[in-house]
Amino acid sequence: MSASAPSRSDRTSAAFAALQHRAGGSLREGVMDVRDVGLRLVNPVRSRARRAPFVVVVLLVLSVGLVGLIVGSTVLQSQSFQQAKLDKEIATLHTQQQSLSREVDRLHSPGSIADSAGALGMVRNTNPAFLRLSDGKVLGKPKPAEAGNR
Amino acid sequence: MSRTKRPMSRAQVSRRRLRMCVFFVVLLFTVFGARLFQIQGVDASAYAAMAVEAGTASTTVPAPRGAILDRNGEDLASSVDALTLTADPSMTADNAPQIARLLREHLGKSTDYFDLIDELRTPDSRFVYLAKDVPAWTAQKALTAVSEAGYPGVFSEKQTVRSYPGGSLAANLLGYTNGAGVGVSGVEGQYEKVLTGTDGAKTFEVSQSGERIPMGDSTVTEMVPGQDVVTTIDRDLQYYADKRLAEAVKASSSDWGLAMTMDVKTCQIVQMSQAPTFDPDARTGMNDANTVSRAVQNVYEPGSVLKTITMAALADQGKIAADTPIVVPSKMVIDGFPIGDYWEHGTLHLTAAGVIAKSSNLGTIVAANQMSDATMYNYFTKFGFGQKSGVGLPGESAGLLKPGAEWTKANHATIAFGQGISVTGMQMMRAVGAIANGGSMCQPSVVSDVVDTDGNKKAVDNGETTQVVSKEASRVVTRMMEAVTAPDGTAPAAAIEGYRVAGKTGTAWRVDPDTGRYIRGQNTVSFMGFAPADNPRFLTYIVLDKPYSNAGGGSTAGPVFHDIMSMALERFGVAPTGAKSPKVKQTW
Numbered sequence: 001m002s003a004s005a006p007s008r009s010d011r012t013s014a015a016f017a018a019l020q021h022r023a024g025g026s027l028r029e030g031v032m033d034v035r036d037v038g039l040r041l042v043n044p045v046r047s048r049a050r051r052a053p054f055v056v057v058v059l060l061v062l063s064v065g066l067v068g069l070i071v072g073s074t075v076l077q078s079q080s081f082q083q084a085k086l087d088k089e090i091a092t093l094h095t096q097q098q099s100l101s102r103e104v105d106r107l108h109s110p111g112s113i114a115d116s117a118g119a120l121g122m123v124r125n126t127n128p129a130f131l132r133l134s135d136g137k138v139l140g141k142p143k144p145a146e147a148g149n150r
Numbered sequence: 151m152s153r154t155k156r157p158m159s160r161a162q163v164s165r166r167r168l169r170m171c172v173f174f175v176v177l178l179f180t181v182f183g184a185r186l187f188q189i190q191g192v193d194a195s196a197y198a199a200m201a202v203e204a205g206t207a208s209t210t211v212p213a214p215r216g217a218i219l220d221r222n223g224e225d226l227a228s229s230v231d232a233l234t235l236t237a238d239p240s241m242t243a244d245n246a247p248q249i250a251r252l253l254r255e256h257l258g259k260s261t262d263y264f265d266l267i268d269e270l271r272t273p274d275s276r277f278v279y280l281a282k283d284v285p286a287w288t289a290q291k292a293l294t295a296v297s298e299a300g301y302p303g304v305f306s307e308k309q310t311v312r313s314y315p316g317g318s319l320a321a322n323l324l325g326y327t328n329g330a331g332v333g334v335s336g337v338e339g340q341y342e343k344v345l346t347g348t349d350g351a352k353t354f355e356v357s358q359s360g361e362r363i364p365m366g367d368s369t370v371t372e373m374v375p376g377q378d379v380v381t382t383i384d385r386d387l388q389y390y391a392d393k394r395l396a397e398a399v400k401a402s403s404s405d406w407g408l409a410m411t412m413d414v415k416t417c418q419i420v421q422m423s424q425a426p427t428f429d430p431d432a433r434t435g436m437n438d439a440n441t442v443s444r445a446v447q448n449v450y451e452p453g454s455v456l457k458t459i460t461m462a463a464l465a466d467q468g469k470i471a472a473d474t475p476i477v478v479p480s481k482m483v484i485d486g487f488p489i490g491d492y493w494e495h496g497t498l499h500l501t502a503a504g505v506i507a508k509s510s511n512l513g514t515i516v517a518a519n520q521m522s523d524a525t526m527y528n529y530f531t532k533f534g535f536g537q538k539s540g541v542g543l544p545g546e547s548a549g550l551l552k553p554g555a556e557w558t559k560a561n562h563a564t565i566a567f568g569q570g571i572s573v574t575g576m577q578m579m580r581a582v583g584a585i586a587n588g589g590s591m592c593q594p595s596v597v598s599d600v601v602d603t604d605g606n607k608k609a610v611d612n613g614e615t616t617q618v619v620s621k622e623a624s625r626v627v628t629r630m631m632e633a634v635t636a637p638d639g640t641a642p643a644a645a646i647e648g649y650r651v652a653g654k655t656g657t658a659w660r661v662d663p664d665t666g667r668y669i670r671g672q673n674t675v676s677f678m679g680f681a682p683a684d685n686p687r688f689l690t691y692i693v694l695d696k697p698y699s700n701a702g703g704g705s706t707a708g709p710v711f712h713d714i715m716s717m718a719l720e721r722f723g724v725a726p727t728g729a730k731s732p733k734v735k736q737t738w
Contacts, residue, residue, distance in 0.1 A: 092290075098230050099287035105225055105315035110389035124390075126713050127647050128720035139725040140648030 123147060207356045212310050213347025216376030218324055218337055220385040221420070221598065225315055227324055227338070227430075232311035233289035235280040239272040241303025246270035249301050256292035257281055280304070282329075283311045312338075314431035320388045322443045323381070323422045323543070323596060326430035335441060337379060337597060339544045344600050347376035380599040380607070382418035387411065387721050391714045395692075396425040398710045402697035408444050408575050409710065411690045411718050414583050414680060417592035417612070419541070420688070420718065446539070446546040449572040450695065453658025454509045454703070455582070455678045456568030458627055460518050461506060462585050463529035465623035469520045472503040472629040475738040478513040485560040489515065492657065504736030507633035509640050509655055509703075511567040518566035526562065527554025530571075532618045533581040534591065540613055541576050541594045549573045568658055579691055582678050585627050586652070586686040589619040628652045632683050633734050634704075641704030644679055644711045648726040649719065652686075653679025653711065655703030660696060671699050677707035681715055684729045687722070690715045 106112060129140035158166075189197055218227040235253070242249055250266035261281055269278045281289070289306060296304045312327045325336020332346075333339040350373030355366025391409050399407040409423040424444050428435035442448065464470040478498040481490045491510050498510070505513030518526065530536070536551030550572035552561060564570040576594055584591035593613030600608045631652035635645040640655045656676035659668040675697055680689040692707040692714070718724075 095231060095286045095290055099285070102230060102285070102313060102315070105228075105313075108224075109316050109319070110386045111316065111319070114389070114393075124717075126716045128716050129648060130723070130725040132725070139728065143647060 205355055206353050207362070208351055208353045211350035211352060211371075211373045212308070213349050213373035214310060214375050215312065215327075215331065215347065216345040216378045216601075218341075218345070219378055219380045219601075220383045220388075221381065221418075222385070223380070224385045226320060226381065226383065226385065227312060227314050229310045230313045231286040232283045232309045233286050233293075233306040234282045234309055235284060235289060235292065236305045236307060237270055237278050237280050238303045238305070239270055239275050239278055242270040242301065245301045248299065249296055249304060252295045252299060252301075253280065253292050253304075256295055257284060257288060283309060285311070285313075312430070314429075316385065316389065317431050318427050318429040318435075319385065319392060320383055320422065321427045321430050322424040322441070322445070323383065323419075324430065325443075325544075326428075326436070326441070335544060336443060337381060337543070340542055341379045341597065341600075344379060345376045348374040350374075375603050377603065378601040379597055380601060381596055382413075382416075382420060382598050383422070383596070384420045384721060387421045387714075387718055388423065390717050391421045391423040392425070392427070394710055394713050395423045398692075398694065398706070399425040402694055402701050402706050404694040404701075405696040406439075406444060407695070408448075408693040409690070409714055410445060410575060410579055411688055411714060412579050412583055412594060414586040414686050414689050417580070417583060417594045418598065419579075419594055419596045420722075421714070422596070443543060443545065445575040446541060446543045447574070449547050449549050449574055450674050450693070451569050451571065451658040451661060452573050452578055453568040453656035453674065453676065454511075455578060455654045455656035455676055455691075456571065456573075457506060457509070457514045457566070458585060458631060458654050458678075459530065459533050459535075459581055460514055460526070460566045461502065461630060462533075462589075462619050462623055462627045463526060464517055464520060465626040466529070466589075466619035467521065467525070470502050470517055471626055472501065472633075472734050473738075474502040474517075476500050476502060476505055476513050476516050478505070478510055478516060480512075482512055482515060482563070484515075484563050485558055487560045489563060499738050501735050501738055503630040503633045503734040506630040506654065507636065507639045507734075507736050509634075509657075514567045515563045518562065523554045523557040523562055526566070527551075527557070529618075530565070532591075532616075533584065534577055535571065535573060535581065537577075539574070539576040539580045539594055541596060542610075542612075543576075543596060546576070547574050549577055568656060575691060575693055578678065579689060582654075582680075582691075583689050584618050585624045585631075586680040586689050587624070588621045589617055589624040591616050591618045628683055628686075629732060629734055631679070632731050633736060635679065636731070638736065639704075640702075641677060641679075641708040641711075643704060644677055644708035644715075646681060646712060646716055646719070649681050650683035650727070650729060650731045651679055651681045651715070652683035653677060653708075655708070657703050672696050673699075673701065675701050675703045675706050677703045677711045679711055679715065681719060682724065682727050683731070684727050687724045688715060688718045690718065 123145045125143070125145035127141065127143040129138055129142035131138055215229040217225055217229070220226050237249075246267045249270055250263050253266055254261050254263050266280060269280055272278050284292075286308075293304065293306055310331060312331070314321070314324065321336075323336055325333055325338035325340075327338055328334050333342040338345065351371045352368065354368035355363045357363055391411065395407045395409040398404075407425045409421070410419060411421040412419050422445055426435065426440055428437075428440040430436075461470060476499075478491075478495075478500050480496050481488060483489070489511060491508075491512055498513070500508060500510060500513050502517060504510075505517065521529075530551055536549055538546045538548050551565075552570075557565070561570055580591060580594050583594070592615040595610070595612040597610050598612075599610060602608070631654055632650060633639050634641050634653045634655065635651045636642065641653055644653050645651050654677070656674075656678070658674045658676075659670075660672040660674055661667070662669050674693060674695045676691065676693045678689070678691040680686045690711050692710045694701065694707055697706055
């Protein structure tokens with residue numbers, strides 16, 4: 001087995017000889033022999049890196065991304081439903097607010113107040129008179145309000 | 151020599167078939183290419199729009215209509231959310247009685263139970279209206295009740311409805327909106343563009359079944375709400391005047407009545423009532439006779455109130471004063487037309503103030519004969535008769551004042567005491583307002599400001615002020631008018647204790663609109679006055695049309711004036727000046 005397989009130095013020498021032959025022996029004259037400076041051709045270094053960690057990392061990144069996407073999507077969906085629910089609540093409260101405002105407007109209207117005042121037995125005085133606070137003088141001629149004058 | 155056709159070799163046949171195939175393939179791709187060019191190049195935008203439309207849905211965001219407010223910011227009209235209830239009879243027919251009972255229970259008695267059942271059972275229909283413009287809170291309760299009871303097929307559509315919290319309060323001034331929400335009369339109609347906002351829109355992605363995609367794209371175009379309109383009306387005074395006028399119309403059996411009060415310093419109308427009227431909130435009484443705005447659209451002959459204008463014209467020329475002696479004959483015949491006073495009398499010796507206080511037609515004619523037709527016509531034109539008042543309400547009439555050049559002697563005589571001329575109530579307010587305001591006439595207004603959505607107020611231009619007669623002339627006529635409310639005048643019931651009140655009664659014959667002739671025994675009675683006479687602030691005008699036959703301006707309209715004017719003085723804190731009314735001689 002070892003006899004048939006040439007050693008690394010033999011392979012190098014053979015390659016060098018072939019190179020010399022193609023160059024027509026010109027290397028001999030004027031060109032420095034590579035062996036003189038100690039240079040030699042080397043085989044490419046065979047990569048010994050393992051593929052498994054890379055695959056694991058890629059799978060991990062993909063998995064995390066996928067899970068993140070699912071979680072994000074679920075959260076957004078959930079928030080979307082929450083938003084829809086809150087929108088509905090806003091609409092309901094808005095409607096309720098309008099209802100209450102309208103009720104206040106009705107109770108606040110002059111007709112409603114006049115009715116309430118009338119129910120309490122109050123009557124309107126159609127003879128206006130004013131009390132001037134600065135000197136206590138009564139302006140106008142006050143008259144008692146007439147019963148039934150609403 | 152005949153040419154024999156050589157049969158084609160197989161190779162030739164194949165080549166020929168190949169060429170044919172190539173031709174058809176090229177033709178096919180040419181057609182495809184042309185169609186592609188049409189879709190991508192020519193109709194690209196249309197197809198893109200169709201594609202977008204197929205995957206999106208849009209809803210309109212209605213812009214609320216602006217509110218109409220009184221001078222103190224109280225709501226007179228506003229917009230509220232409403233729902234229109236609809237149903238699919240194919241889904242509701244089986245449960246119609248139960249659904250109708252629930253709806254009636256929540257929507258109130260305005261909905262008819264049997265009508266609802268008929269609608270819910272409409273044959274061969276997938277869509278019916280059950281109730282329109284129901285306030286949202288009421289409709290929502292009804293929908294919830296139907297839904298909770300497990301009856302499908304009842305739906306709703308969102309809308310906006312106009313609410314008038316005061317009901318019929320100032321209805322003829324405010325006007326109303328039609329079913330489409332467009333203002334058709336009053337302030338609603340006049341300020342339609344200002345009150346109307348710009349609707350917004352929501353566009354969002356939908357699935358093929360039409361469901362909204364929760365995380366899909368959506369665009370929102372914000373709506374712009376309408377602007378608020380601030381009127382010059384005082385809500386409380388308006389309410390009281392509405393009520394007081396309605397009582398007077400009923401008590402006097404009048405066809406209709408009108409009551410208006412104006413601030414003579416600014417010409418702002420603070421109250422404008424009409425009876426009978428309508429309720430735009432409940433949508434009741436909405437016929438033409440009730441919805442017409444009589445203050446600006448109804449013309450009538452004003453009668454003796456117009457004597458104040460005749461006297462103002464004479465006083466401005468220096469031809470009359472309150473104590474100017476006038477010999478009043480017992481009767482007159484002008485152009486064959488007999489004219490008398492409302493009471494029988496012989497020759498009277500009245501002062502000009504006495505002519506106004508007693509409301510003598512004959513005395514007014516004698517006084518008016520001191521000026522020519524042209525002069526009198528010019529003064530009446532200066533006072534705004536025959537022209538719109540410019541109050542800013544839709545459908546205003548200009549009234550009818552015959553050109554002076556066409557007047558007969560009878561025209562000159564009758565127009566002087568308010569017959570043979572047609573006016574609107576608003577024209578009368580503007581003209582007599584000038585007398586109350588020292589001879590300066592301004593344009594009546596019912597709207598003071600417009601408020602945008604940011605709360606910025608913008609004043610409405612309410613025209614110019616013109617001096618129509620001198621201050622002295624207005625003072626002279628005011629003195630004459632004070633005699634009317636004196637104990638020996640024609641309207642002592644219009645006097646207000648502690649205040650100096652100037653006024654004038656009016657009792658005019660009514661004209662039959664069909665024949666154009668006066669109707670015996672049918673009158674339009676009125677009273678117009680201002681207070682305090684020594685520093686005028688408010689002018690109030692009462693008109694009662696076709697009251698019972700004995701009704702007079704002083705006795706029927708006077709008390710209404712008294713009550714509404716008292717309320718106005720009290721509401722605005724106008725204290726009496728304490729000055730005594732000057733004694734003016736009525737006879738000589």
